[in-house]
Amino acid sequence: MTVTMQSAVAPAVPLGDLKDYLRISLADDDGLLGDFLVAAADMAERFTGQILVDRGVDEVMPITREWQRLSVRPVRSVTALFGLPAEGSEFALPVDSYAIDIDRNGDGWIRVSQPGAAGRVHVSYRAGIATDSAGVPDAIRHGIIRLAGEYYARREGLEAQPPAAVAALWRPWRRMRLS
Numbered sequence: 001m002t003v004t005m006q007s008a009v010a011p012a013v014p015l016g017d018l019k020d021y022l023r024i025s026l027a028d029d030d031g032l033l034g035d036f037l038v039a040a041a042d043m044a045e046r047f048t049g050q051i052l053v054d055r056g057v058d059e060v061m062p063i064t065r066e067w068q069r070l071s072v073r074p075v076r077s078v079t080a081l082f083g084l085p086a087e088g089s090e091f092a093l094p095v096d097s098y099a100i101d102i103d104r105n106g107d108g109w110i111r112v113s114q115p116g117a118a119g120r121v122h123v124s125y126r127a128g129i130a131t132d133s134a135g136v137p138d139a140i141r142h143g144i145i146r147l148a149g150e151y152y153a154r155r156e157g158l159e160a161q162p163p164a165a166v167a168a169l170w171r172p173w174r175r176m177r178l179s
Contacts, residue, residue, distance in 0.1 A: 003071050006056040010132045012041040013144045021145045022152060040147035043162055044140055049175040050074055052136050054128035063115045074106025076126040083118025090122055143169035
């Protein structure tokens with residue numbers, strides 16, 4: 001199984017919000033602050049187990065007749081399914097040969113009942129809590145800002161875990177999956 005995600009088009013938190021929090025008005029450290037925001041947003045996504053801002057995902061998985069959960073969440077929409085044969089190019093699967101479901105938790109599910117010559121399926125979908133930074137929940141946004149501020153204050157290395165105050169903000173949004 002392989003998963004490829006597009007880069008986020010919109011940042012989870014605008015640079016201006018971090019600069020306001022840190023009371024920085026000059027543009028001297030904008031590049032560094034932007035990098036810290038990206039690192040903090042990545043930490044938030046790994047901690048919560050959810051993509052924050054809508055982006056495209058392509059996933060290739062084996063075909064079975066059972067329901068299979070997509071790896072990235074929350075799924076907003078499934079845009080295409082293609083069959084991948086052992087040899088030759090991919091082909092669009094007929095609509096009546098598969099089923100798609102997105103449950104109330106945002107988990108996406110697919111089931112291919114008639115794979116034809118395909119041994120694997122390529123699923124294209126969109127995932128993310130919000131369509132842009134304005135839709136990211138306030139607690140997550142504030143946690144990203146605080147963590148990026150911590151990174152800026154320390155500047156010598158990134159922590160492996162978010163500080164307790166940040167983890168407390170993100171904990172209600174954390175999704176864990178038992179395999």
